[in-house]
Amino acid sequence: MNPPLGLFGGTFDPVHYGHLRLAEESVAHLGLGGVRWMPAGQPPHRGTPQVTAADRLAMVRLATADNPSFSVDAAEVEAAEPSYTVHTLERLRHELGEQTPLVLLVGADAFAGLATWHRWSDIFDLAHVAVSHRPGFPVELASLPDEVAAEYAARRLADAGQLGDATHGGIVTFAMTQLAISATQIRKLLTNGLSARYLLPDSVLDYIQTHSLYRNP
Ligand code: ATP
Numbered sequence: 609m610n611p612p613l614g615l616f617g618g619t620f621d622p623v624h625y626g627h628l629r630l631a632e633e634s635v636a637h638l639g640l641g642g643v644r645w646m647p648a649g650q651p652p653h654r655g656t657p658q659v660t661a662a663d664r665l666a667m668v669r670l671a672t673a674d675n676p677s678f679s680v681d682a683a684e685v686e687a688a689e690p691s692y693t694v695h696t697l698e699r700l701r702h703e704l705g706e707q708t709p710l711v712l713l714v715g716a717d718a719f720a721g722l723a724t725w726h727r728w729s730d731i732f733d734l735a736h737v738a739v740s741h742r743p744g745f746p747v748e749l750a751s752l753p754d755e756v757a758a759e760y761a762a763r764r765l766a767d768a769g770q771l772g773d774a775t776h777g778g779i780v781t782f783a784m785t786q787l788a789i790s791a792t793q794i795r796k797l798l799t800n801g802l803s804a805r806y807l808l809p810d811s812v813l814d815y816i817q818t819h820s821l822y823r824n825p
């Protein structure tokens with residue numbers, strides 16, 4: 609079996625240090641061979657992102673460029689149809705074969721909303737799910753929607769080391785450094801002409817300024 613591969617999807621509108629710490633800490637906490645970032649093209653669960661998929665992809669490339677554990681998968685951005693995670697996982701499973709455990713990385717807020725995702729229960733036939741703590745979103749059975757709580761109770765692994773024992777099907781949680789940063793907050797700051805410095809990498813902020821992004825709500 610190969611080391612587990614982390615898969616990190618998101619709108620990244622824009623990418624920020626909350627995302628980067630989640631990916632960075634997941635490598636050590638979960639024993640991952642690396643993290644593949646997968647910016648969404650047209651995310652089906654939410655409103656249209658404020659900037660184009662090409663800009664969001666470019667910002668993820670800048671933010672991750674100097675980390676050899678990170679790679680960027682542009683397939684969702686390039687696809688004409690909406691970005692359904694289950695389709696991406698099917699493609700990757702086909703591409704990588706049955707020797708690589710896949711670990712879908714999600715923040716606690718995204719995990720709580722999992723049952724709204726297209727064919728959500730099929731995800732567990734393709735990948736494990738690793739849930740990172742995020743300020744304001746407890747990962748407790750009592751606070752999760754019933755369907756998600758039931759999967760969590762049934763699939764929870766006692767220890768992240770078990771992710772390497774099977775290619776898919778488990779759920780783990782991990783406590784990353786808590787950073788109450790969101791892309792929504794950054795967009796608001798930029799729209800109001802305020803500083804977003806130190807919430808995201810300078811390279812991304814430079815890109816935003818050069819391309820005059822997030823100036824209008
Ligand atoms: P928005 O504010 O536009 O909703 P966001 O900051 O939540 O954006 P997304 O691109 O929607 O960013 O998130 C991608 C993934 O990263 C999701 O799984 C989300 O839960 C997780 N995530 C984002 N920010 C954090 C954070 N500060 N701490 C932990 N997880 C995070």
